[in-house]
Amino acid sequence: MKHIKTVVTPKLNNSAQNTGCGECRSSCQSACKTSCTVGNQVCEQKTEVLIKTHK
């Protein structure tokens, strides 16, 4: 495309990614304790995959 460059397509609305396992950190507790920063968190399942892959 000439006018548009794709930066990233996480496709949040793809149901396959939405397990809601509850294992990720509490949003407030994750760092700052003042604001709700859910979007700054990382999925616990993906974290484990990344760590295992790295190892």
Next chain:
Amino acid sequence: MVHSFKNNGYYYLYDVESGNLFNVDKACFDVFNGEESNYSQKEVDEIKAEINELTQNGLLNAKNENNFSGEKSLTIKSVCLHISHDCNLRCKYCFADEGAYHGKRENMPFNVALKAIDFLIENSKNLKNLEVDFFGGEPLINFDVLKKTVEYAKEKADLAGKNIKFTTTTNGILLSKEVSDYLNQTMDNVVLSLDGRKKVHDYARPTANGKGSFDIILDKFKYFRSIRGNNSYFIRGTFTHDNTDFCEDVLFMADNFDQVSVEPVVLPDSHKMALKNEDLPVLFEQYEKLAKKYVDRRKNKESWFSFFHYNVDLLNGPCLKKRVMGCGAGCSYIAVTPDGKIYPCHQFAGEKDYCLGNVFNGVLDNRLRQLFSKSNMFTKDACANCWARYHCSGGCSANALHFNGDIDKPYELACQLIKKRLECALFVYDREHNLPQN
């Protein structure tokens, strides 16, 4: 829904439901926003064709295919342990009444901490990863109980097949080398409170006798950083109406530390340090300036740092259900005060109307928990047309209640700041990931 925005001279389209991000040229940005007069019909048609192609492929104006309208889980995962309701600082903006939470100054006895750990493990059902946060007041005032609690919690967690992640938040006054070494070995995360430049920090965070605390803590924090390696920690600050030029404070902190989080203060409008609507243009400018400097500094290993609010991993972020349900206060997250009382979160500690129960009888007020359990992004009218909703999930419940008297009415000033921060985070993501494309 698509959000278009400019940041540091770049133009973007952000698709709300999918989280897809596109870097566009100015012509596309203008045409998307109905400003076509400066462009030839051929160019306008070309741009519209590109936008249509993305829409047809479900990459723009994506539909919400899920509807998590259910209630939040009541399985407890995280405990904020108020190990001390006493403090050796008298921070002028302290939401916790300078450590006492509108009650008496006291430390948590070990038997209360022990019961809180038991309560957490017993009510965590099948969850494996649990969290205990030592909070205050100043947690290191009650360091012996903190250590005994960690030891006890580890034993109990091992027996139950759980993994407890510990965090301590400290103002640094009592952070000796021995304490630093202990926290480094036992804590999954350590939050060190520093507000930035000496004049800013000393003004906001005096000791009990009115003197500045900057010179007492800085070298202690530097020592902790020197031993921390790659493990998690944050230098964490607060900015107020009195230092709206907070970009300078973040950069000062980044000169000495590489994991930085700086938050806007939350205070009643009547407080002289409270942020005001008229501060917003300056704050927006500061966030944008910081984003540009952030990208520049991260190009060099020597000046690289992480700023919590700009650290948004668009591909590996939380699932949609988490984004809809948001904060777990009162549901998966609770706070326990030194007397053993349980509150929805640390922001509610000491508020009688929001006491959920206590760790001794282990019974929680189900009616009150339902209030929190039923609240999510879809129950908040202000979020219905907000492009940032999948990132803040409707914001902080405590702020909503304290400012608007309703858990489902978000605190508007925080919304404005979150949206600006997120635009900056998307700019940063683009600048660090934008690769040449055909």
